[in-house]
Structure formats: C-alpha cells, structure tokens
Amino acid sequence: MCPILEHGDRMHSDFAVTATGCTPLGESLWWVLQQLQSLLESRKIVLILTDGDPDSSNVALEAIKDGKRFGVEIYGLGIMSEAITKLLPHHSRTINDLSELAPAMFGLLRGALIK
Numbered sequence: 476m477c478p479i480l481e482h483g484d485r486m487h488s489d490f491a492v493t494a495t496g497c498t499p500l501g502e503s504l505w506w507v508l509q510q511l512q513s514l515l516e517s518r519k520i521v522l523i524l525t526d527g528d529p530d531s532s533n534v535a536l537e538a539i540k541d542g543k544r545f546g547v548e549i550y551g552l553g554i555m556s557e558a559i560t561k562l563l564p565h566h567s568r569t570i571n572d573l574s575e576l577a578p579a580m581f582g583l584l585r586g587a588l589i590k
C-alpha cells in the first residue's frame with residue numbers, strides 16, 4: 476500500500492509507485508476507511524482500482540461490508556481482472572483495454588454522482 480495523494484492535497488503527476496505483485500485490498504481499504512472517518516463531508520465515496528485478486532478475499536469482503544455499514548459508498552474498477560466484480564457485484568466494472576477506462580469510470584460513477 477502506498478498513498479499517492481492525501482485528502483485535500485492538490486492533484487499532481489508525481490506518482491512514482493513500484494508494483495510488488497501483491498494486492499492487500501482489504502488492508503488498504505481499512506486504512507482508507509480510517510482516513511475517511513474524521514472527514515466532515517456528508518458523502519464519502521471510495522473508488523477501488525485494481526489489477527488483481529485480493530490477497531485475502533475474506534478481509535476485503537469484511538472491509539467492504541463494514542465500510543458500507545459506516546455509510547461509505549464503495550465502487551470498484553478491475554483492470555484485466557474480474558475479481559472486483561465478485562466483491563462488488565453491483566458497483567463495479569472491468570476493463571481490458573485503456574480505451575475502455577473513461578467510459579467505464581463514467582458509467583460506474585454516473586449514478587453515484589447525481590444522487
């Protein structure tokens with residue numbers, strides 16, 4: 476896990492992140508949920524982007540379940556991996572090509588953002 480942008484920071488292009496071959500999705504989601512807890516925004520939305528299966532599906536499912544219980548809206552986008560659709564069957568999409576990214580993101584978040 477490597478935070479690349481803290482809440483409230485301005486967008487930047489310095490995303491020097493090295494992949495290590497694991498996907499600690501549940502642990503990362505727990506970290507994000509802790510960061511969101513102190514924020515005053517009325518809506519809290521988490522968008523998961525992943526290219527693999529979580530190291531522990533059980534930990535990921537527990538984090539998703541508790542995040543929803545805390546009122547956090549959780550969406551997922553799988554990149555050449557269907558695993559996210561098993562974790563978030565009604566709130567996720569999968570893409571296999573970069574050209575699919577923008578339409579998939581728009582389609583996934585359109586309903587959430589116009590609530």
